[in-house]
Amino acid sequence: MIGDLVVLDVGAVAHGGHCVARLDELVVFVRHTLPGERVRARITEERKGYLRADAVEILQASPDRVEPPCFYAGPGACGGCDFQHATPAAQRLLKADVVxxxxxxxxxxxxxxxxxxxxxxGPLGWRTRVQYAVAPDGRLGFHPTRSSRVLPIAECLIAAPGVRESGVTERRWAGVDAVEVVAPSIGDVSILTRRGRGRPRVVAGPATVREQAAGRTWKLPAEAFWQVxxxxxxxxxxxxxxxxxxxxxxxxxxxxxxxxxxxxxxxxxxxxxxxxxxxxxxxxxxxxxxxxxxxxxxxxxxxxxxxxxxxxxxxxxxxxxxxxxxxxxxxxxxxxxxxxxxxxxxxxxxxxxxxxxxxxxxxxxxxxxxxxxxxxxxxxxxxxxxxxxxx
The missing domain is CATH 3.40.50.150 (Vaccinia Virus protein VP39)
Incomplete structure (x- = not known):
């Protein structure tokens, strides 16, 4: 079953970035598609009572479908973005349906x-905190959906300009498991690395960052939580x-x-x-x-x-x-x-x-x-x- 290509009529969106279809008596959670579409999908996972699949060919497209702006979006590629193939207005409607x-x-x-x-x-260039995984050869990237594999990337389009201009994807990172870039609303970008489950270590930029919100300036550790x-x-x-x-x-x-x-x-x-x-x-x-x-x-x-x-x-x-x-x-x-x-x-x-x-x-x-x-x-x-x- 895994790896098989099947034709599916896609139904409603579901929580988690996929839509629901049926194959005989089985529910199929399908990524990279939109409600109302007919797609050719590849089965990626077989579970008791349901399947997971990726839409690899769109046979009948939704009017809300667009070409994903990111080179790394699509089946088997970066798992960070779920809805790049939908207009921004359609994305908001999908999320409303999920809630x-x-x-x-x-x-x-x-x-x-x-x-x-x-x-x-706008829908791109907003994410002020980005954590990259490190591939075995030291390149930075992201995991495909439900995978521990690292897909090396050159640029993330939803990352804020400060993150993209940090240059972290242009070098190799040896001996670390994750690299995080923080582009606060005030001041310089910080770069942190992490090994295993250890605490992150600031390797470039300030250890304390500043954010402007609610009429105040907030000073917090670079690794601290803040809205992205x-x-x-x-x-x-x-x-x-x-x-x-x-x-x-x-x-x-x-x-x-x-x-x-x-x-x-x-x-x-x-x-x-x-x-x-x-x-x-x-x-x-x-x-x-x-x-x-x-x-x-x-x-x-x-x-x-x-x-x-x-x-x-x-x-x-x-x-x-x-x-x-x-x-x-x-x-x-x-x-x-x-x-x-x-x-x-x-x-x-x-x-x-x-x-x-x-x-x-x-x-x-x-x-x-x-x-x-x-x-x-x-x-x-x-x-x-x-x-x-x-x-």
Whole structure:
């Protein structure tokens, strides 16, 4: 079966950058295609109950199909971009369909309306942090989908200009497993290397980078997490504040708070009579947040796992919840409900995890009162959402 060529009529998009087709009684997850197309596909993987395949010939094309701008896009090539063969508008519609489907299937909310909003800057040249894999001969590249092989590349078109101009793909890298380039909004580019699962090491540029967002300048380690789209940080902050409508004197929690991106504007909104508690498990993250927010006395920074910290923090009026890709989970949500908060703004980078947490919130008789989705990762299947929950 693996390697066979089959003709498939392609159905709806599915979470993960592929579409769904059927071959006899088997579901086939097909990459490099669009809903409504007829394709010739090569079977790449055989699993119990389903198959995976790559569309290698388009027999009947969707009107949304375009020629991928990147030389490395396509079957068996770079796995970084999922939708280069679709117009930017069609990509946003595909992502909206995925969020809607996940909310229905995992969240129990059928037909929830979703629109994915475009961010400024266009679909190329946006990614300010790029991690390259290292091939056995020292060249840099990316992994094909579901493969450990490294495809060497000369240039990544979704990388920001600073990343592309760094010259890292023009040399050989011996003795390292990954090379990361960080092009911050202020200052010079940093280049980091990593061996195995060890900590990254800065080999060129500043060890501390500066980012401009939410009306402030943030100083953080080059390896620290930051939104990779230049417009994402300000966009997400604006969405969170609009949903929560923080009031003077309120008490706010910023959970999984990282560098304090949300804590700072929350503090300004609740004023000196209010308070903000930022919770983050990573000590280096909280150390940076404490320095960055030192001018805001109403902010306190807690280094602890969120589920543990919540058992000791007491009540809150509003909560910002920005969990890892796996989601918040039932234990954290139960503790949030116990705070008596009037509203929660949930920042989600994975629609499946968000949908599972929607179901959990609903089990506590909370409602999904609003949702905005943003195309913070053009050309890929990823989408960023901000959801509003209320009791």
């Amino acid at each position: 809607t489907e996940q909310l229905a299937r995992l969240g129990g909310l059928p037909d929830y309306p979703v629109e994915v909003e475009e961010l400024p800057g 789209h230049p417009a994402a940080a300000d966009t997400l902050v604006a969405a969170v504040l609009d949903m929560l409508q923080p009031q003077h004197g309120e008490r706010a929690f910023d959970l999984y708070g990282g560098a304090g991106l949300f804590a700072a504007p929350l503090a300004e909104a609740v004023g000196i009579t209010g308070s903000v508690v930022l919770v983050e498990a990573d000590p280096s993250g909280t150390a940076g947040a404490a320095k960055a927010l030192a001018d805001l006395p109403q902010v306190s920074v807690v280094t602890n796992r969120v589920e543990r910290a919540l058992t000791e923090l007491g009540e809150a009026d509003i909560v910002v919840l920005d969990p890892p890709r796996s989601g918040a989970g039932a234990a954290v949500i139960e503790e949030i409900v116990a705070t008596g908060a009037r509203a929660v703004a949930y920042v989600a980078c994975d629609p499946a995890a968000l949908a599972r947490d929607v179901k959990t919130f609903r089990s506590f008789r909370w409602e999904l009162a609003g949702l905005r989705a943003f195309d913070a990762f053009p050309m890929t299947h990823h989408v960023e959402c901000v959801a509003l929950f209320r009791p």
